[in-house]
Amino acid sequence: MPELPEVETVARSLGRRLAGRSVIDIAERTPGVLSISCQTGLPELPARFRGAARHGKFLFLQWGGGQTLVVHFRMTGSFYFRRPEDNPQSHTHAEFRLDSGETLSYRDPRRFGRLMWLGAKEMKSNNPARELGPDVLGLSRKGFVEAIQPHARMMKALLLDQGILAGLGNIYVDEMLHRAGVHPRTLSNRLSKNRLGLLWEGMREVLEEAIERGGSSIRDFTDVSGEPGNYQDAHRVYGRAGKPCLICGTAIKRIVIGQRGTCYCPKCQRR
Numbered sequence: 001m002p003e004l005p006e007v008e009t010v011a012r013s014l015g016r017r018l019a020g021r022s023v024i025d026i027a028e029r030t031p032g033v034l035s036i037s038c039q040t041g042l043p044e045l046p047a048r049f050r051g052a053a054r055h056g057k058f059l060f061l062q063w064g065g066g067q068t069l070v071v072h073f074r075m076t077g078s079f080y081f082r083r084p085e086d087n088p089q090s091h092t093h094a095e096f097r098l099d100s101g102e103t104l105s106y107r108d109p110r111r112f113g114r115l116m117w118l119g120a121k122e123m124k125s126n127n128p129a130r131e132l133g134p135d136v137l138g139l140s141r142k143g144f145v146e147a148i149q150p151h152a153r154m155m156k157a158l159l160l161d162q163g164i165l166a167g168l169g170n171i172y173v174d175e176m177l178h179r180a181g182v183h184p185r186t187l188s189n190r191l192s193k194n195r196l197g198l199l200w201e202g203m204r205e206v207l208e209e210a211i212e213r214g215g216s217s218i219r220d221f222t223d224v225s226g227e228p229g230n231y232q233d234a235h236r237v238y239g240r241a242g243k244p245c246l247i248c249g250t251a252i253k254r255i256v257i258g259q260r261g262t263c264y265c266p267k268c269q270r271r
């Protein structure tokens with residue numbers, strides 16, 4: 001599933017590719033993947049691109065008239081650009097025709113992703129991201145500590161809870177816990193302010209490195225030009241069960257917490 005660095009990578013490349021463009025038509029190819037919710041029931045087209053933003057794992061493409069395309073990629077959703085002379089790729093469910101002649105096309109083999117085209121009013125009432133906690137990349141050290149401290153839960157589960165902190169998923173939680181030397185089963189109220197501060201530092205490091213490297217290409221993630229990221233080559237624990245810890249050489253262990261596979265180093269991350 002694309003996590004924060006992958007969605008950020010897509011937001012940045014779409015921000016560049018869509019600059020100056022307008023959507024002139026919207027084609028729904030598979031019913032149910034795209035929902036349109038505007039006052040009149042129809043998008044106001046043409047709509048000029050205003051910018052791309054991200055909150056947690058949600059992507060927001062903003063268009064003229066206060067309209068927003070809200071996207072959640074879930075497992076296998078992605079965008080690509082299609083020229084009129086090319087056929088759509090398989091599993092293409094919705095297309096946004098641009099004034100350049102190209103389409104911004106959404107494909108999703110497993111079809112769990114969601115697209116919502118919202119009018120300005122609906123963006124206030126129906127925005128699915130309004131239930132989320134603060135985006136982790138926007139949090140200061142103090143803000144991060146304050147978001148975690150009121151809770152008494154296992155760190156792994158708490159960090160994955162999008163209502164508390166938005167943007168982290170399985171990969172980056174495992175990686176940041178390893179950087180900070182925190183066992184994934186540690187209860188959040190057992191960590192001092194100082195340890196939580198170190199965890200915030202580990203999180204920033206991991207997320208910033210991952211964004212710089214175009215994200216992690218797990219399950220064929222690519223950015224909108226089809227370029228894969230390469231942060232998966234830098235993972236220290238995620239997907240490395242049984243392999244030696246890059247810090248101390250101990251074999252990485254895999255356990256299950258809240259139904260999520262969790263990799264950690266038993267020596268670097270003691271309880």
Ligand SMILES: [Zn+2]
Nearest residue numbers: 245248265268
């Ligand atoms: Zn280790």
